[in-house]
Amino acid sequence: xxxxxxxxxxxxxxxxxxxxxxxxxxxxxxxxxxxxxxxxxxxxxxxxxxxxxxxxxxxxxxxxxxxxxxxxxxxxxxxxxxxxxxxxxxxxxxxxxxxxxxxxxxxxxxxxxxxxxxxxxxxxxxxxxxxxxxxxxxxxxxxxxxxxxxxxxxxxxxxxxxxx
Amino acid sequence: xxxxxxxxxxxxxxxxxxxxxxxxxxxxxxxxxxxxxxxxxxxxxxxxxxxxxxxxxxxxxxxxxxxxxxxxxxxxxxxxxxxxxxxxxxxxxxxxxxxxxxxxxxxxxxxxxxxxxxxxxxxxxxxxxxxxxxxxxxxxxxxxxxxxxxxxxxxxxxxxxxxxxxxxxxxxxxxxxxxxxxxxxxxxxxxxxxxxxxxxxxxxxxxxxxxxxxxxxxxxxxxxxxxxxxx
Numbered sequence: 232x233x234x235x236x237x238x239x240x241x242x243x244x245x246x247x248x249x250x251x252x253x254x255x256x257x258x259x260x261x262x263x264x265x266x267x268x269x270x271x272x273x274x275x276x277x278x279x280x281x282x283x284x285x286x287x288x289x290x291x292x293x294x295x296x297x298x299x300x301x302x303x304x305x306x307x308x309x310x311x312x313x314x315x316x317x318x319x320x321x322x323x324x325x326x327x328x329x330x331x332x333x334x335x336x337x338x339x340x341x342x343x344x345x346x347x348x349x350x351x352x353x354x355x356x357x358x359x360x361x362x363x364x365x366x367x368x369x370x371x372x373x374x375x376x377x378x379x380x381x382x383x384x385x386x387x388x389x390x391x392x393x394x395x
Numbered sequence: 396x397x398x399x400x401x402x403x404x405x406x407x408x409x410x411x412x413x414x415x416x417x418x419x420x421x422x423x424x425x426x427x428x429x430x431x432x433x434x435x436x437x438x439x440x441x442x443x444x445x446x447x448x449x450x451x452x453x454x455x456x457x458x459x460x461x462x463x464x465x466x467x468x469x470x471x472x473x474x475x476x477x478x479x480x481x482x483x484x485x486x487x488x489x490x491x492x493x494x495x496x497x498x499x500x501x502x503x504x505x506x507x508x509x510x511x512x513x514x515x516x517x518x519x520x521x522x523x524x525x526x527x528x529x530x531x532x533x534x535x536x537x538x539x540x541x542x543x544x545x546x547x548x549x550x551x552x553x554x555x556x557x558x559x560x561x562x563x564x565x566x567x568x569x570x571x572x573x574x575x576x577x578x579x580x581x582x583x584x585x586x587x588x589x590x591x592x593x594x595x596x597x598x599x600x601x602x603x604x605x606x607x608x609x610x611x612x613x614x615x616x617x618x619x620x621x622x623x624x625x626x
Contacts, residue, residue: 245507252511258592266510270503273550277499277537341496358492 234275237282241271244281283336283394290393297389304350304385312351312368326370327356330363330379332387339394346386353382442586443595448517452598452605456579460562463608467559470612474619489542498540505533513606517595523602527609534614538621546618555611558604565601 249263271278284290315322334340344355344363352368365382372378426434437449451459490498506529513526537544569580581601587594 241503245503248504248507249511252508253515253592256591262514262592266507266514270506270510273546274499274503274506277541277544278503280496280499337492337496338500341493341500344493345497355493 233282234279236284236286237279238271238275240281240284241274241278242267245270280336280338283338285393285395293389293392297386297393300385300389301346301349304346308350308352315368322369324369325366326373327364327366328370328373328378328382329375330365330383331361331375332363332379332383333361334387334390334394336394339390342394343383343386343390347382441581441595441598442589443517443598444590445517445519447520448522448598448602449595451522452516452601453579453581456566456601459605460566460579463559463562463605466609467612470616473616477616478619487542490540494540498536502533502537505536506530509533509606509610510603513603514592514599516602516606517598518590518592523605524609526606527611528613530606530610531613531617534610535617538617545621546614548615548618551611551615551618554607555615558607558611561604562601562608565597565604569597 245267246263249259249267253259253263332340332343334343340358344358347353347363347365348355354366355363356366357364363383365378367378367382371381425431433450433454434446437443437446437453441449441453443449509526509528509530509532511526512521512529513523516522516526534546537546565581566579569583570578572583573580579601581596581598584596584600586596592599
């Protein structure tokens with residue numbers, strides 16, 4: 232069941248890429264479908280990770296919301312880092328902190344790690360079991376729970392609903 | 396001092412040598428007859444917007460067939476030389492979870508992009524060789540990111556042989572259907588609509604076969620580097 236779901240999702244993603252590249256024509260649809268089905272089949276062992284995506288109204292709502300949550304975090308932290316760079320005293324206190332994630336699914340953890348990396352100021356260095364090691368431009372605390380609350384929670388809340 | 400003088404003289408001599416080239420250079424205002432024939436017949440006979448593809452696949456198709464053969468020999472040679480014969484297993488640390496999952500997600504997208512490039516060789520820049528290399532880069536990404544990744548050798552060899560045979564069959568079909576001087580003539584399939592995917596006769600099919608062949612050949616080179624340590 233999980234494999235079938237993963238196959239359908241990967242087909243839709245690959246077909247979406249094809250249609251972005253070509254445009255919506257009859258013959259493009261045929262060739263694109265054949266390509267997407269073949270590639271999904273050949274990579275089915277690897278793409279099975281996509282099966283973690285939950286398809287229900289709540290998860291779809293959270294996916295859309297996650298994009299906005301992420302964009303707002305991106306802008307906020309960009310302004311924060313830009314302020315640090317421009318201020319003459321250079322108020323940085325860099326270092327690596329350990330945080331905890333509740334996410335179980337691989338793709339959810341990857342998206343979480345990449346979201347943390349993409350927001351300026353924080354960068355995921357390593358992921359090991361339930362712990363993420365994050366390089367932080369201004370360490371406010373080295374306590375696991377407080378750091379988790381500061382960096383991970385805002386993303387994790389939504390990802391938990393989408394991927395579990 | 397004398398060294399600088401000699402350098403100056405040498406530069407002056409080179410300048411004198413190239414002076415006529417630069418002076419007599421003028422931008423040609425019209426194409427030469429051969430180029431004109433290519434340009435007009437690629438549009439009129441083959442209904443193909445991309446003149447370069449028309450030349451590579453159709454007018455100089457025999458050269459391309461040779462090039463594919465050269466590439467095959469080159470990859471066979473590279474595979475033979477790079478296959479390590481010693482038995483030491485190469486120690487590779489498992490990539491992190493982010494790397495593996497990111498690569499698994501990206502590789503299929505890269506391969507679909509490669510397929511897009513070679514199926515649209517007759518409409519847009521790119522074609523079989525470029526698309527094949529893009530496909531192989533997707534495989535390379537997987538090989539680098541996932542330690543345990545291995546693709547089916549049979550599948551790769553099957554695709555490689557099938558596309559090679561298909562290419563030659565396409566060439567011979569032109570010969571059979573049109574006439575005895577039309578080896579590699581793609582006009583045995585309908586011309587199709589201008590700028591649509593199924594147009595320009597058999598060119599998209601031929602270029603797709605070239606793309607598959609190049610992609611599978613380069614993938615097998617990557618694979619021979621990967622499995623060097625064993626056996």
